[in-house]
Amino acid sequence: MIELVHKPHEGNLVAWARNRPDVLVLSGDLTGSTEIQLFKDTYPERFFSMGMAEQNMLSWAGGLAREGFVPFLHTFAVFLYRRPLDQLEMSVCYPNLTVRLVGFLPGLNTPGGVTHQAINDIGVLRAIPNLTILEMGDATDVETVLDLTEEIPGPIYVRMLRGDVARLFPANERIRLNSARVVRDGDDLSLVTSGHCTSEAMPATAALARRGVAIRHLHVSTLKPFSDPLVEETIAVSGRGVITMENHLVTGGLGSAVAEMMAEKRIGGPLFRMGIRDTYAQGASFPYLLRKHGIDAMALVNKVETILGENFRLTEDDLRAEAVPVYPPSQVDERQGSERLEAL
Amino acid sequence: MIELVHKPHEGNLVAWARNRPDVLVLSGDLTGSTEIQLFKDTYPERFFSMGMAEQNMLSWAGGLAREGFVPFLHTFAVFLYRRPLDQLEMSVCYPNLTVRLVGFLPGLNTPGGVTHQAINDIGVLRAIPNLTILEMGDATDVETVLDLTEEIPGPIYVRMLRGDVARLFPANERIRLNSARVVRDGDDLSLVTSGHCTSEAMPATAALARRGVAIRHLHVSTLKPFSDPLVEETIAVSGRGVITMENHLVTGGLGSAVAEMMAEKRIGGPLFRMGIRDTYAQGASFPYLLRKHGIDAMALVNKVETILGENFRLTEDDLRAEAVPVYPPSQVDERQGSERLEAL
Amino acid sequence: MDTEGNGHRAVTSFPPGRSNTWPDQARRMAREIRRRVLELTLGRDGCYLSQALSSAEILATLYTRSARLGPSLGPAVPPAFSGVPGQAGVRHGQGAAFNGPQGSDYDRLLISPAHYAVAVYAALVSSGRMAPEALDQFNTDGSQLEMIGAEHSPGFELTTGSFGQALSQAGGIAMANSLRGSSGRVFVFMSDGELEEGQTWEALQCLGHYRIDSVVVCVDVNGMQYDGATSEVMNIEPIESRITGFGGIAVSVDGHDVTAIERAIRQTPHEGRPLVILCYTDSARGMPMLAARKPKLHFVRFRNDREREQARAVAENWARTG
Amino acid sequence: MDTEGNGHRAVTSFPPGRSNTWPDQARRMAREIRRRVLELTLGRDGCYLSQALSSAEILATLYTRSARLGPSLGPAVPPAFSGVPGQAGVRHGQGAAFNGPQGSDYDRLLISPAHYAVAVYAALVSSGRMAPEALDQFNTDGSQLEMIGAEHSPGFELTTGSFGQALSQAGGIAMANSLRGSSGRVFVFMSDGELEEGQTWEALQCLGHYRIDSVVVCVDVNGMQYDGATSEVMNIEPIESRITGFGGIAVSVDGHDVTAIERAIRQTPHEGRPLVILCYTDSARGMPMLAARKPKLHFVRFRNDREREQARAVAENWARTG
Ligand SMILES: Cc1ncc(C[n+]2csc(CCOP(=O)(O)OP(=O)(O)O)c2C)c(N)n1
Ligand SMILES: Cc1ncc(C[n+]2csc(CCOP(=O)(O)OP(=O)(O)O)c2C)c(N)n1
Ligand SMILES: [Mg+2]
Ligand SMILES: [Mg+2]
16 A cells, blocks of 8 residues: 655655755745645745746746755746746756756646646756756655755756655655666566656556566656666666656657667667657546546556557456555545546 | 858748738847848838737737738747747647747857857757747758748748858759758768758768768758658668757757657667757857867768777868858858857 | 627527616626536535636626627537647637627637636626536536636637736737728736736737727736735736836726726727726625635635535525526 | 945046046046947947947946946956856856955846947946956957857856846845845846836836835836837837836936936935836937937948048047047
8 A cells, every 4th residue: 555645845845944044935826736835834034926927937036046045936837947938048047056946737737728738848848958857756756856956056847746646665765866766677678657657657567567568667757867877778678669658748758868868879679659649738637638648557558568469458447456556546536536626 | 163042031031922911020129130121121011020029929920820810920049939938839839820930040050149049949849739840951941941831731930041041952952841851872871960060061971972981961951740751761771870960959859859760660870969968058150169069060070980980080171172162262251250240 | 889789699598577788687697607606616616716706797798798799609518629729620719609700890809817717608608608508517528618718618719828828819819800901809808917927018018019909908806816915926006007108098997897897998098009997806706705715715615514505505596686 | 325336446447637526437438438349340340339329328327336346356358268057167147256246245237138248348348347458359259258248258147148037137136135134236237128028027026026126227228129219119118107117116317427327326215116217328329420320220330431430530539538
């Protein structure tokens, strides 16, 4: 039974910032939706409301960072890289300032529709020099990422998770820069996942293992830099191929990063990229969209079947039986069903 | 002796728009620097000054396009994708509108320094659904691209050249969507170049040919979509490897597109990506920056030498002797030396 | 200008025998908007209710009287989402069909703050442009009635969930109208939080520069945004002088007074300038039980059975007096 | 506030025996700025000359009197460009060294429109912060004296060639100052074209919201931008009421009158609000031969020998009266 951690970022940020007086939080008028209300209540003098004016927020943060403060910007991911890209590049990334961008609602994981879906953030941001890109996949990632930021003087983008977050990895095995985690070993295929797709993939690989398919599965949390020897090695010994799976377009993100490594090192392959296939999406519940865009557990099973030319006759029930019981079943609808509204 | 065409876009646009009354031009306060003064003078009623307010310009263009007009936005490339990325995505690309973005000063080709260098435009824009990305490499590309746009109902980004532009390809062999041009044939190595790098590579491949190195060289002008069978075939028969060379970061642009194709198709390789290596640049003359960042003719020679483990003892003079004499020697300094100021 | 208002309105949803002066119709419509959104708030355990409470009269005035809109061209019950623009056969702006045909005889109505969608859907129902049962689709998987509306959503024409982009697009549409010699006006409904976005001012500046007076903006100045009161989160006052400085004509009205809104739109001279009606509103209007929660009313969920009962009583009362 | 001005100024470049009242110094500095940029315009066959002509007194007033700047910490002749921030040992904002040390006793001077760089470099020379021969590097490969200044360029601290971003950054710096209890002011030099960018208004709105009065903006209102007159390209007037509406205090002055600029900065009450000095200027000031080309003066190249001779005569005259 896997632990479910309630709002790991919220409390962690407050505890971590306690003895770090230079840490400031800037809010883009989404305080309640980005888990910084507690920070605001605890350190009101270090919390700054920037309203709905993201260009100004980004450049302003650059000014604060030039003076030695460490601003943590909290808003939805789309409002950190789309609205203020020029400011992010020229006021923050070019000068290589210690600014932390905490972006919520990764990929299709939002009730908000196309304007709120950060489906190309990694692609856009991997093309920006000086920026480090981290993506959270579980509660341990979230709880330990703030410590990791201290190793990185330049700007960092954190693709953040909120609400109840499953713990997939031991609480004491902290996230490390440019270091993937081994989720499962095997030599038939290699699988590299990031963010939510890691938990999506776990029941699929488990069910496939029962059918005799041994998959080496890595969870990647650093999208830039992307030079982890473990990833390279995993790709190199990839058996029948390498699958990448991400809550993002197939272009520009994890899949492209792996492709670059494969092509330059001439290792492994062929590559099968799972993700959103170069399209915008509608607004709907996360599970619905994951299924529609082919990045849920069953889609992974189908992909493996196609690659291997087999049919394992796995059903949704088989997958559910394997599923790390992240959510108490009774709560599944409550949490993810589109019937239950959440404020954004 | 290769023809040098003076401002091919300027006159072409005016001629092409004559019988297309729906074609409008929007200027981001850089009329003189983006070759639309003649359009303004010729069709004042179809020219709109949008001042220095790029966000508004992008969304405004979306409104015009919804009503059936075909706005051609002219400004520097950075001001089409960095300042107004959210507007480009939500007001133009999501609705798949017939808006044409004509972006000047590609890559390092600007006297303007880091804020004017569009070194990551292709990387950012390849992650945007519905958008077609074209890059101009010579005068024929420039002269025929407007016709090509008519085949594409959705939004198009054109990485444009200005001023005196060399004609590398016959004037009657027009640019085609998703179709590379064969510049040279050979089976020792494959080389794929785009934009200015094509003319940069030509003397290098010619000089190397004299040393017995046969390079298959493609000029690519469509960066998205990227599924040209000719490119695939060229990669597949790549001898000792595939080199990509672009006036852009190595991440996200041509090099990444080729990597994705290689990894997914498991063809060719290894891949050697020449381009700006994940860094911002200073302001200086184009030749100086090309040399500094290793994307000029000599850098290509050096790369080939490294791949083949040979030293061909080629000098700058050897390359100059091969050089398509694009610029009358006397004018070289005039045109590109940083001593001669140009307005931006 | 057609000062007699909209001859094409479908008002058949109003019981016969009731007063059919337009202000009465509009007030009934406002009540129905509130009721339907309140019912959804109860049924779905949370909704953008306060936005309906603050904007009901603005939307009702626009739909009933001020905007010349023809009869809906959309189906009474919208079909499932069919794809994003660019996919086979899918065109941009399909939600506009519910606002009727486009052309020189008609105005346009563009919704900017996309989280007001539920209020817009309710307005479509209460103006007979959509069947009441369509609201059952609201925010369900595969429906076009998304929680944050986009251009396929009924009553929408633009994709404006990233705020502050509609006014510029309206400018492009208005400019196109004038290039084509079309006389229709372009109404833009905005929220006050959107006034914080720099793009809003770029747009107004450009409308003023081109002397475009066919754009009429109605702002729901409910004085709040996600985090609380705009005055606390990021002050936007004095809005009137900001707008005047940027080339618009601003009029402040009681945003719950349909005749005041209508009059401001119809009577304010604004030749050569865009007209901006600042509708000052109360985000708990009609539901005093919510007043204590102001200005934190961005998303309303009732907290306990007592609240839910109270709310249900309000809805029933509105239904009776509807 | 130190109403006596800047005790740290290096004015040694001015010949002894001349009047040393600050206005006279400032006027001499303005003349020298014009002359040096004119000489570069002749030497390089083109330059951002009109910007020097319009802004000379503004920069001279800031450097001579209004901004408390310590002696330059930069070398008289800047070394070659050493790398972009993030590369080994390269830090952000290195060009600020030429404006002296930072800290509570000092003000900051931030340049926003980066194409004014040549005027800034000339101001550094004429205030003894940089050697005259440093200008030979201007816009040569490998030099920090880039045509469009960036944060490594002498006198610069921010990378602002994409316009409209400096004021927000100044806000962050000023907020940091106040968090640290530092009393230094933050001067921001802007161009009028930058007033068209939405971000400028987001920044002012935020400064007003946080009642930050340590930011003082001087705008060179030369009435023109790249394409021509702002009134034609994209109108920005009435600037004063735009600024007031967004929470600033605006004062309009003759931008060629050093005492008027200085007085406006020193005497205008602006408690709790950023102060914006609108310096109305003439982009051909001092060179009537250019007046006929207004408002198309964004980049000046002399057209023929006659013009070049005339210009040379102007430069020589300025050198004599320097
Ligand atoms: C550009 C942008 N930034 C942030 C958001 C997130 N957001 C959604 S609603 C909202 C509050 C906006 O204010 P307003 O529309 O006045 O809210 P209300 O009156 O409904 O509370 C914000 C910040 C957004 N949709 N778009
Ligand atoms: C965001 C942005 N858009 C466009 C440009 C290109 N540009 C450079 S100078 C200029 C004119 C700006 O007006 P202003 O600074 O007042 O010009 P001047 O008075 O010097 O003519 C423009 C549009 C830019 N540098 N930044
Ligand atoms: Mg509001
Ligand atoms: Mg100007």
